[in-house]
Amino acid sequence: MTFAGSLNPSFYQSLWQDCDSIYMQHQSNCLTLQDNYQVNVNLLLLAIWLDSHHQLLDSSNWQQLQQILLQWEQKLLLPYRKLRRLSKAALEQAEYQQMLDVELMLERKSQAKILRNLKSMALNEVSSTEPESNIGRYLTLFNLDSQDYPNLGQ
Incomplete structure (x- = not known):
């Protein structure tokens, strides 16, 4: 287990x-998931x-990141x-x-918020054959199955 903040800055x-x-x-899948299920595109990316x-974040951390961003994004x-x-x-x-x-600038603010919070979270190194994925863990928060979006993992 490695804390994200202790990783090499590169x-x-x-x-x-x-x-x-x-x-x-x-883009098409991202926007569909955003518009139909309120998936945060930055977190999905x-x-x-x-x-x-090959880094895995705990499900509780995905939930925490989602909550942090949702509070900020709902306001602005x-x-x-x-x-x-x-x-x-x-x-x-x-x-237009x-x-x-302006919206893209706000998205960049979200990305900075993600990175700030991610650095205090633990990442686990996994092999490429590991059945668990971050995509699966994140989409589970929305009761979605990552197997319905197989091309996201490619």
């Missing part, structure tokens, strides 16, 4: 850049990233996202892009 250096690439590959690095990000979506038809493209840019 372990996290490319985290969100890697997650941006992961998002581009899985983190789960995929940790799985690719989620109402803003709703406003942006409702405004799309009434705005010029440049105005400005709203989208």
Whole structure:
């Protein structure tokens, strides 16, 4: 068992850049899970990233991260996202892009919050043949089965 904060800083250096690439590959699934089940895309991307690095976070930590973000995002990000979506038809493209840019800045704030909290959590190194996954543990919080989304683990 290793505490995430004790890992080499290079372990996290490319985290969100890697997650941006992961998002581009899985954008449709991510947005479907977000819109239909209120799955946090940043946490889902983190789960995929940790799985690719063979690091496993306890289920209780996934629940804790979800709670921390939900409290913050319900106050600011989620109402803003709703406003942006409702405004799309009434705005010029440049105005809409400005709203989208603000939303992306708020997403980056969420990512910083995730990383701050993750560093105090324990990670377990697992083999690539381990049946448990972060994707599965995170989706379980929403009563979802990761086997219904097999391409997320690829």
